[in-house]
Amino acid sequence: MEVIIFENESLVAKRAASMLADLLSIKPSAVLGLATGSTPIKTYQELIKKFNNGEVSFKDVSTFNLDEYVGLKSDNKQSYQYFMREQLFDFIDIQLDNTHFPICLNAKENQQVAENYEAIINAKMGIDLQLLGIGHNGHIGFNEPSSSLASRTRLKTLTRSTIEVNSRLFEAGETQPTMAMTMGIGTIMDANHILLIATGEGKAEAVRNAIEGAISASCPASILQMHPHVTVLLDKNSASLLQNTAYYQRVAEQVKELN
Numbered sequence: 001m002e003v004i005i006f007e008n009e010s011l012v013a014k015r016a017a018s019m020l021a022d023l024l025s026i027k028p029s030a031v032l033g034l035a036t037g038s039t040p041i042k043t044y045q046e047l048i049k050k051f052n053n054g055e056v057s058f059k060d061v062s063t064f065n066l067d068e069y070v071g072l073k074s075d076n077k078q079s080y081q082y083f084m085r086e087q088l089f090d091f092i093d094i095q096l097d098n099t100h101f102p103i104c105l106n107a108k109e110n111q112q113v114a115e116n117y118e119a120i121i122n123a124k125m126g127i128d129l130q131l132l133g134i135g136h137n138g139h140i141g142f143n144e145p146s147s148s149l150a151s152r153t154r155l156k157t158l159t160r161s162t163i164e165v166n167s168r169l170f171e172a173g174e175t176q177p178t179m180a181m182t183m184g185i186g187t188i189m190d191a192n193h194i195l196l197i198a199t200g201e202g203k204a205e206a207v208r209n210a211i212e213g214a215i216s217a218s219c220p221a222s223i224l225q226m227h228p229h230v231t232v233l234l235d236k237n238s239a240s241l242l243q244n245t246a247y248y249q250r251v252a253e254q255v256k257e258l259n
């Protein structure tokens with residue numbers, strides 16, 4: 001696991017966008033795993049800048065989003081499909097047919113949706129790079145604490161704390177879903193490269209548990225310690241509870257020298 005700590009969230013976003021763009025310059029038809037939430041918004045803005053400058057094209061890219069709320073149609077402002085169009089897809093040359101979400105309008109159909117999602121990912125030969133945020137409770141995607149560390153795409157009931165934290169994004173009168181379809185932890189772990197980004201003090205505890213804590217379903221992100229190729233990009237605030245920062249910094253300096 002490579003942990004890189006930056007002075008601020010803008011630098012985290014710039015590095016994350018560069019890593020994604022570097023992959024696309026080597027493999028223009030890459031399969032990207034994408035995340036929602038407020039953390040990746042700045043990264044998407046950086047990608048849009050790169051697209052406008054002609055540095056990157058998404059013409060042949062396929063994407064798989066980590067998760068989607070159950071029951072929300074794509075024109076619902078709270079759906080992750082809407083979020084992705086508003087934050088990224090509408091501003092780049094991606095073909096919407098190549099973007100995928102685990103859409104489940106009727107919870108009773110969850111199993112079929114899950115199997116189908118896994119099958120399409122497999123048909124694309126898997127995910128080259130999976131972008132991840134992290135929840136305050138250590139969740140990745142919507143894999144809440146106690147999720148099986150080997151889980152595949154499935155229906156998840158959201159925890160009270162996740163519902164409360166995400167309620168800030170819902171306006172009065174909007175119904176907030178309490179269930180979501182999410183890639184499983186095993187699905188995420190199948191990606192070739194995982195890029196976790198976290199910013200802000202509110203994430204410090206989850207980041208510490210994920211990187212330096214014991215591997216446990218109590219902090220789903222801690223399973224990333226078992227993945228052979230994970231890059232973690234943090235700002236100073238989200239890294240504030242880490243013990244081994246001096247070591248991470250030395251590694252980052254040496255990697256820079258080698259390149």
Ligand SMILES: N[C@@H]1[C@@H](O)[C@H](O)[C@@H](COP(=O)(O)O)O[C@@H]1O
Nearest residue numbers: 036037038039133134135141142
């Ligand atoms: N399902 C998403 C996650 O994929 C995301 O990582 C998390 C953190 O979001 P934020 O970046 O807004 O803190 O929120 C949601 O629950």
